[in-house]
Amino acid sequence: MIVGVGIDVAEIERFAASVRRTPALLDRLFVPAELVAPGGDRRGPASLAARFAAKEAVAKALGAPPGLLWTDCEVYAEDTGRPRLRVRGTVAARAAELGVTGWHVSLSHDAGVASAVVIAEG
Template identity: 55%
Template sequence: MAVIGVGIDVVAVDRFAASLARTPSLVDRLFASDERVTRSGHPRSATSLAARFAAKEAVAKALGVPAGMQWHHCRVVSADSGRPSLVMTGTVLAAADAQGIQDWQLSLSHDAGIAAAMVVALG
C-alpha cells in the first residue's frame, strides 16, 4: 500500500474543555453518541475528547480538507484492547474513496495539557 495522505493535529485540552463548557451542544455536533462515552458507558474526559477531535482534524488534513465534511462521518472507536481506529461514513468516506484510500492508521496521545493525533491514509 502507498501513503496517500498524512495529517497531524494538536489541541490544547484546557481551551477545548472551556469551549465545551461554554457551548454544551458542541459535543453533540462534533461527536457521535458512541464516541462520547467509554466502552463501560462513562462520559469521556475532555482530554479524551480533545484527542478524538484532533484525530478528526488530522483526517481532514490528510484528505486535503474536503468541502462539506461532516464531523459525525469520521468516528474514532476503540478496540477492546484500547487501540483507537477510524470508521468513515458519508461525506468522509466519499472523499476517501475518491482519493483511493483503503485504510487508515491512527495514533493518539495526550500529555502536558496537549492532545495530539496523527493519521496516515493508505491506498
C-alpha cells in the same frame, strides 16, 4: 501507498472551555458512542480533545476539502484499546475519491495537549 498524512494538536483546557460555553458542540463533533468510555462513563476532556484532533488530522490527510462533516468520522477503540477510525458519508466519499483503503491513527495526550496522527493508505 500513502495517500495522505494528517497531524493535529488540541489544547485540552481550551477544548473543554469551548464545550462548557457551547455544550451542543459535542453533538456537532461526535457520534454518541464517542462520548462514552468503556464501562459507560462519560469520556473526559483529554480523550475528547484527542478524538477531535484525530478528526482534524483525517481532514488534513484528505486534503481538507470543504463540506466534510465531523460526525462522518468516528474514532473508536478496539478491545485492545488501539484507536481506529470508522468513516461514512462525506468523509467516506472523499476517501473513495482519493483511493483510500485503510487508516492508521495514533492518539496521545500529555502536559495539557492532545494530539493525533492519521495516515490514509491506498
